[in-house]
Amino acid sequence: MLQNFVVPDLYPAAPELFLALMICVILLVDLFLAQSRRWITSLMTMSTLIGCAAITYATADGQSVLTFSNMFVDDLLADFLKLMLYFSVMVVLVYSRDYLVARGLDRGEFYVLVLCATLGMMVMISAAHLLSIYIGLELLSLSLYALVAIDRDSSRATEAAMKYFVLGALASGLLLYGMSMIYGATGTLEIGGIAQSIAMGSANKTVLVFGLVFLVSGIAFKLGAVPFHMWIPDVYHGAPTAITLFIASAPKLAAFAMTLRLLVYGLFEMAHHWQVMLMIMAVLSIALGNLAAIAQTNIKRMLAYSAIAHMGFMLLALMSGVVGEDRHFMINAYSSAMYYVVAYVLMSLGSFGMILLLSRAGYEAENLEDFKGLNRRSPWFAAVMMILMFSMAGIPFFIGFFAKFSVLLAAVDAGHVAIAVFAVMFSLVGAFYYLRVVKLMYFDAPTDAAPITASLDMRIVLSANGVAVALFGMFPQAIMSLCTYALVRSM
Amino acid sequence: MEFKTFVFYLLATIMVLAALRVITARNPVHAALSLVLAFFNAAGIWLLLHAEFLAIALIMIYVGAVMVLFLFVVMMLDINIDRLRQGFWHYLPVGGLVGLLMVGEMSVVLGGNYFGLESIAPPDIPGGFSNTKMLGRLLFTDYVYPFELASIVLLVGIIAAVMLTLRSRKDTKAMHPSDQLKVQRKDRIRIVSMPVEKKEGGE
Incomplete structure (x- = not known):
């Protein structure tokens, strides 16, 4: 083992190394900055993310390269997801700035923790080893627990952080137990090695299935799929809205990557087993998410339940990859799942961004009533919110429609017609609560007449976000072909 | 035995x-x-x-x-x-039932069939083999990536702990000698021009 050790090639991991270095630099520089100079930290964080994006883009050569003793993989899938990740984190930073400044939460630790979480997500996306997946996940989760509790004087945020921490620790335990069982069955922690060992038939099937159950439970926890969804509404509701925006966007990309690496890259031979588990979770998530969202009066809780339903849709695509022994639906199914996640992140960024736009110092616009009569206060942002809600509901010619459409197509191709019909029916139920927001904005009198005070950069980015949701809906092939290409080159 | x-x-x-x-x-x-x-x-x-x-x-x-x-x-x-x-006794029946079911199911798999000494033989260890040396070497060669990442996880732990507990209180009566030395006359005294007033009941 030691004789054939090769010094790791650092080139494929250049973005991670750059980010880790910059985290330390920002942490040190921030110590010497007064509160009035906090914009320097913000600027450095932004430029770090732009630097990461530049490095990732420059080193993306479409080759699948393993390094760090087969623990780290740099392929086109990782590069694509990482670029989306930097983009969404940058948008989160732009949206949350005013909100944090108004509440005195604009501290250096916020930026450092967001970057640490980003590093964790990058590690998860590039993981080729169960250990790297687990450590990446812990890095992400620990940063998120701390971020949820960043507003120490809010008892609601502290309670949410506590719930998140306890349930997250339980989920990590389940995941780790599943991983140990899979190690016991295959004798290796490398994802490629696990796939090989199962394909050769040397692994014990019973132990593998046993480990798989725990693994899928852990994944479901992190995705927030029913029956492991309990933390989502409370955490989304309790956390400061800027942190909710972060939790609801970028980590979904990482959770998707983790699911893909574990189930598709590692345990593909076990697809018949995990597809059934995903099917149950998908059906329950779509039903419960859409039904429970109707009863909500708080828009953050409503979007939390809608997130559960959206993750159900994503699982619907993931369970449609293999039919019997036939595998040629695989690329189609997994790329539509990826497209769904990317579309969801875009819509989620916009919707939580709108809540942040309407909030101001000492006022949280988190109830549905706060959206009443938005059209009279700002016709343009009412239109942006309308686009986002239409897209979430899956109304044609917005990005959400094509995401749902491609997922349903993949499910029907795999022969799950009944489940596809079921999913469509519950999307119709879901359309009710999305359209209720539109109704409140256009047909009700405003209860809150304060002018919208947001910085220019936030207005521009939020507008661009809304336009992108509409535009990519008209040209869905732009992202879809990228997803398919990245997957084909990385399989 | x-x-x-x-x-x-x-x-x-x-x-x-x-x-x-x-x-x-x-x-x-x-x-x-x-x-x-x-x-x-x-x-x-x-x-x-x-x-x-x-x-x-x-x-x-x-x-x-x-x-x-x-x-x-x-x-x-x-x-x-x-x-x-x-609420311990209140939740015990449901929790206990689920727990017992899980233990029962797990023991079917985790029994001697798959994890007994016969199925997983302990590896042969040559004489003079040092576990510590091997661990150290592996940690800094093959496992250097998770090892370094673990250090960042610990860094996050430190940052989070400081962030959640360190409070700079506004009501403390701390003295700042540099501010005290920098004090100017105009910070302490305000000269107001006002009309001359007569003493009440004077003359």
Whole structure:
């Protein structure tokens, strides 16, 4: 083992190394900055993310390269997801700035923790080893627990952080137990090695299935799929809205990557087993998410339940990859799942961004009533919110429609017609609560007449976000072909 | 039964009982001490597996440092255990049933069939093999990536702990000598021009 050790090639991991270095630099520089100079930290964080994006883009050569003793993989899938990740984190930073400044939460630790979480997500996306997946996940989760509790004087945020921490620790335990069982069955922690060992038939099937159950439970926890969804509404509701925006966007990309690496890259031979588990979770998530969202009066809780339903849709695509022994639906199914996640992140960024736009110092616009009569206060942002809600509901010619459409197509191709019909029916139920927001904005009198005070950069980015949701809906092939290409080159 | 097997079962039994005691003890200090006992037995089992470095590290770090610190925290916090236990009997039937079902299902897989000594033979260890040396070498060669990442996880832990506990209080009466020295006359005295006023009832 030691004789054939090769010094790791650092080139494929250049973005991670750059980010880790910059985290330390920002942490040190921030110590010497007064509160009035906090914009320097913000600027450095932004430029770090732009630097990461530049490095990732420059080193993306479409080759699948393993390094760090087969623990780290740099392929086109990782590069694509990482670029989306930097983009969404940058948008989160732009949206949350005013909100944090108004509440005195604009501290250096916020930026450092967001970057640490980003590093964790990058590690998860590039993981080729169960250990790297687990450590990446812990890095992400620990940063998120701390971020949820960043507003120490809010008892609601502290309670949410506590719930998140306890349930997250339980989920990590389940995941780790599943991983140990899979190690016991295959004798290796490398994802490629696990796939090989199962394909050769040397692994014990019973132990593998046993480990798989725990693994899928852990994944479901992190995705927030029913029956492991309990933390989502409370955490989304309790956390400061800027942190909710972060939790609801970028980590979904990482959770998707983790699911893909574990189930598709590692345990593909076990697809018949995990597809059934995903099917149950998908059906329950779509039903419960859409039904429970109707009863909500708080828009953050409503979007939390809608997130559960959206993750159900994503699982619907993931369970449609293999039919019997036939595998040629695989690329189609997994790329539509990826497209769904990317579309969801875009819509989620916009919707939580709108809540942040309407909030101001000492006022949280988190109830549905706060959206009443938005059209009279700002016709343009009412239109942006309308686009986002239409897209979430899956109304044609917005990005959400094509995401749902491609997922349903993949499910029907795999022969799950009944489940596809079921999913469509519950999307119709879901359309009710999305359209209720539109109704409140256009047909009700405003209860809150304060002018919208947001910085220019936030207005521009939020507008661009809304336009992108509409535009990519008209040209869905732009992202879809990228997803398919990245997957084909990385399989 | 071989002597080693006997020692294993002895240590394992005490460990499981101690772990049970951790979650059932009424007094949190007793729970923490039971955890120390569980750690000791785990270290003993590792010693049986020739993992002497891990065994010593477990005792030094967990028993010696972490648990002692934890005991101090438990003693200082004065946790009201009765409030934490509210609803225990209420939830016990459902929780106990689910727990028993899971234990039953898990024991079917985890029994001797798949994890017994016959199916997983212990590896042959050559004489003079140093577990510690091997661990050190692996940690800095093949496992350097997770090892370094773990350091960043610890960094996050430090940042989060400082962020959540360090409060710069606004109501403290701290003195700032540099501000005091920089004080100018105009900061202290305000000269107001006002019309001359006559003394009441004067003349």
